[in-house]
Amino acid sequence: MTSVLIVCGTCYLLKLSGYLIPDSLFANPRFQRINTLIPVVLLSALVAVQTFGSKSALVIDQRLAGVLVAAIALKFKAPFPLMMVLAALTSALIYRI
Amino acid sequence: MSVALPVGTYGTAFGASGIANGFTVLQTCLLSLLLFSGASQFAFVGVMGAGGSALSGIATGGLLGFRNGLYALRMSQLLQVRGIKKFIAAQLTIDESTGVALAQEERGEAAMRYGFWATGIGVYISWNVFTLLGAYGAQALGNPSAWGLDAAVPAAFLGLVWPRLIDKRTQLIAVMAMVLAVLLVPLVPAGVPIIATVAIALIFGWRSR
Structure with a gap:
């Protein structure tokens, strides 16, 4: 519970800092480029780890099928909720077989 | 709305x-x-x-x-x-x-x-x-x-990162982050593989091309 409150506080202070700090501090283009890439690498890493990771082991299971279906759905510009439902359905079907 | x-x-x-x-x-x-x-x-x-x-x-x-x-x-x-x-x-x-x-x-x-x-x-x-x-x-x-x-969660992350993959370079960076994170999973405590990929953002963000 403590960690829940700490992460909430951290993220709120990050938002608030933008309203309190003079903006010249972050105007550096190098800083901007790194900042654009940070969500890309973290979210990609999360996709991979949540698909293949099981504690400290790597496994291939029903989740991979679900994520591949999600990728196909995104490729065809499916809306977000539909993409998630398709991924869940695929994974659940394989899990239950 | x-x-x-x-x-x-x-x-x-x-x-x-x-x-x-x-x-x-x-x-x-x-x-x-x-x-x-x-x-x-x-x-x-x-x-x-x-x-x-x-x-x-x-x-x-x-x-x-x-x-x-x-x-x-x-x-x-x-x-x-x-x-x-x-x-x-x-x-x-x-x-x-x-x-x-x-x-x-x-x-x-x-x-x-x-x-x-x-x-x-x-x-x-x-x-x-x-x-x-x-x-x-x-x-x-x-x-x-x-x-x-269990599959909806990684699918959600995929949906979040998808619109950010605007060019070939960014896509390559995303793939590298995935590979690095997966390779690290058996080696380091959970969570660290994710944070470690920030190194890739630092390296590729440092130079413009």
Whole structure:
């Protein structure tokens, strides 16, 4: 519970800092480029780890099928909720077989 | 409002994800009320649910929350808020509110400010209502694997990163991050593989090409 409150506080202070700090501090283009890439690498890493990771082991299971279906759905510009439902359905079907 | 509804359905997914990762309904809802930034919330519960330490969960959530600070720099120039409104505006500074405000640029500053507040408040309400629904729904369902929730979580991350993969270079960086993270999973404690990929962002962001 403590960690829940700490992460909430951290993220709120990050938002608030933008309203309190003079903006010249972050105007550096190098800083901007790194900042654009940070969500890309973290979210990609999360996709991979949540698909293949099981504690400290790597496994291939029903989740991979679900994520591949999600990728196909995104490729065809499916809306977000539909993409998630398709991924869940695929994974659940394989899990239950 | 047109942005708020799809975001709400995504809130359902977060609610379900919180439960699937072992958080209580209260904790899941507190994250939506107090943190209010989808990517950070999903990452925090994902890392902690996979057995990561509190520190790596907080670090991953915080790193993903960093961009909100940069949005806030831009929005503070636009909104010119003072006093208590500054603290409310800060909480509403997310991808969607900033995106809608910037999209109104040619209609003038009043339209941009309206876009920010309308989207921020709309998304805040729907995100929290749907988090609650998703959390209760998932609690009623039971085993997350039987309902495919275990695949819905990485699918949600994929949906978040997809629109950011705008060119070949970014796509290559994304693939490298995936490979690095997967290779690290057996070697280091849970959560660390995710944070380690920040090195890739630093290396490729340092040089423009």
